Amino acid sequence: MLRYRLDCRGFPHLEVTVSTETLPPYPFPMRSALEPPEQWAELRAQCPVAHVRLASGDSATLLTRYDDVRAVLSDPRFTRQLDAAAGAARVTANESGGVFASSADQMGVLDSRESHQQWRRLVGATFTAKRVQALAPGMLAKAEELLDGLTAADGPVDLVSAFNFPLPIWVICELLGVPESDRSSFGHWSDTMMSLSRFTQAEIDTAQADFAGYLGGLVASKRETPGDDLVSALIALVDAADPRVTEPMVIATARGLLVAGHETTANMIGKMLAMLLSDRSRWEALVADRSLVRNAVEEVLRFDANAGFGLPRFISEDLELPDSTTIPAGTTVVVSMASANRDEEAFAAADSMDLTRSPNPHLAFGAGPHSCMGQALARTELQVVLEVLLDRLPALELAVDPAMLRTREDMLVGGLVELPVRW
Amino acid sequence: MKVNVDRHACCGAGQCVMLAPDIFDQDDEGIVVLLDDRPGEDQEHALQEAVSMCPTGVIWVDRSA
Numbered sequence A: 001m002l003r004y005r006l007d008c009r010g011f012p013h014l015e016v017t018v019s020t021e022t023l024p025p026y027p028f029p030m031r032s033a034l035e036p037p038e039q040w041a042e043l044r045a046q047c048p049v050a051h052v053r054l055a056s057g058d059s060a061t062l063l064t065r066y067d068d069v070r071a072v073l074s075d076p077r078f079t080r081q082l083d084a085a086a087g088a089a090r091v092t093a094n095e096s097g098g099v100f101a102s103s104a105d106q107m108g109v110l111d112s113r114e115s116h117q118q119w120r121r122l123v124g125a126t127f128t129a130k131r132v133q134a135l136a137p138g139m140l141a142k143a144e145e146l147l148d149g150l151t152a153a154d155g156p157v158d159l160v161s162a163f164n165f166p167l168p169i170w171v172i173c174e175l176l177g178v179p180e181s182d183r184s185s186f187g188h189w190s191d192t193m194m195s196l197s198r199f200t201q202a203e204i205d206t207a208q209a210d211f212a213g214y215l216g217g218l219v220a221s222k223r224e225t226p227g228d229d230l231v232s233a234l235i236a237l238v239d240a241a242d243p244r245v246t247e248p249m250v251i252a253t254a255r256g257l258l259v260a261g262h263e264t265t266a267n268m269i270g271k272m273l274a275m276l277l278s279d280r281s282r283w284e285a286l287v288a289d290r291s292l293v294r295n296a297v298e299e300v301l302r303f304d305a306n307a308g309f310g311l312p313r314f315i316s317e318d319l320e321l322p323d324s325t326t327i328p329a330g331t332t333v334v335v336s337m338a339s340a341n342r343d344e345e346a347f348a349a350a351d352s353m354d355l356t357r358s359p360n361p362h363l364a365f366g367a368g369p370h371s372c373m374g375q376a377l378a379r380t381e382l383q384v385v386l387e388v389l390l391d392r393l394p395a396l397e398l399a400v401d402p403a404m405l406r407t408r409e410d411m412l413v414g415g416l417v418e419l420p421v422r423w
Numbered sequence B: 001m002k003v004n005v006d007r008h009a010c011c012g013a014g015q016c017v018m019l020a021p022d023i024f025d026q027d028d029e030g031i032v033v034l035l036d037d038r039p040g041e042d043q044e045h046a047l048q049e050a051v052s053m054c055p056t057g058v059i060w061v062d063r064s065a
């Protein structure tokens, strides 16, 4: 207890130096797969600027309040690129730093504020609300097809492997123009690249190399036979000598989208269904009134206690938080959007799920210039999944006690190991 | 009442278009375009939702204008 207070604001007289080993390890253990760690409420109330130890052994500053989290994410000066040379903390136990050090950033696509914005505008066309809504019928058809397969036998069935993971891969592969036959390899690659410490550096390197090799081949084939997809559109710009795009950028973008959009969405589908089915009155309310679907999706995004690590930011210049506390330059900050989403100062009755909550300015997709590029897509996928399950399997229920649901350990993005259901 | 947007800071997430398609659209880079800067009262709820859920906070309503 005292450990948290040692370097908390409000207790300056207690400020002493503690060694990193004595700092509380982060991420905190969950109480159960659907309940937040008890530290969040404690830290929001008593220690909103806390010091923690990451899996790498390095220390970082953890922010848990809504206003602070939003302020850091909205500040265009700071990015998730953790520059070790400038003294940033390492997130993962392995040296590559996992996904935060990779994806599009690695290729220098996002190395400055200007080029990051330019990149977002280049790929922006793919993610407009209208383009995404146009994908909904295809998503629905794929979801129906997956359900046909899994309901052919009697339950129980594990939705995580039979439904939640295949659907978002299919959607991203559709955007990128990846042929159907190649889509199953992606699960393994993104799994490995999203790990905090489950895989060795050699395994991560192999997955990254295989993935890069595959994407190189994909680009070559799109040059030959272009389709109506993002890779074809970008490579056409490269070939037309558009100064904004290079071939490595196209590969980095394709890779970044798969990594950013697969596990996140797959895990969120599982957590959404677990939250709605663990208290069946929620599911029944949706069966009875479909107009709740849109707000229900926002509310499960807000309520998700198993969101994983949060986001790191390297504070390259002194930062003043909304309540005037200063975070000094050189600090590695981790913001917990999931804790912010439970902040009573920002949401009335924050600890209860309200399927009619509106507006619901949760931070599940981040905020500011780096906020999730795929959020319209992810929202649409979640809405389609919910609609199709409510239609096809209104009697859906968990086949295990919710207390038995297990969290995937050691991944940057939180999710459930399995979601056994029957109908 | 007048709706304003800062197109320069918009991150193109399309949340406003999902929520209030009669007021907002996106151009071919995903950047917000105002379709109607003086929406009627029937749009009030959708507008408020878009204002509060815009991830970059670049939509604001001038009540005096």
Ligand code: HEM
Binding pocket: A073, A080, A120, A172, A256, A257, A258, A260, A261, A262, A264, A265, A268, A311, A364, A365, A366, A367, A369, A370, A371, A372, A373, A374, A375, A377, A378
């Ligand atoms: C429920 C599912 C999802 C969640 C919870 C989620 C969450 C997030 C968050 C919190 C960020 C902010 C990262 C930061 O600020 O450093 C982000 C960024 C991003 N997301 Fe998502 N995401 C989801 C689905 C998707 C999908 C489906 C795609 C695309 C296919 C996608 C593409 C991206 C991209 C490209 C970025 C980087 C944006 C940038 O750096 O400018 N996401 N996502």
Ligand code: SF4
Binding pocket: B005, B009, B010, B011, B012, B013, B014, B015, B016, B017, B024, B026, B030, B031, B032, B053, B054, B055, B056, B057, B058, B059
């Ligand atoms: S919600 Fe905000 S950031 Fe997103 S497109 Fe609309 S104005 Fe731009």
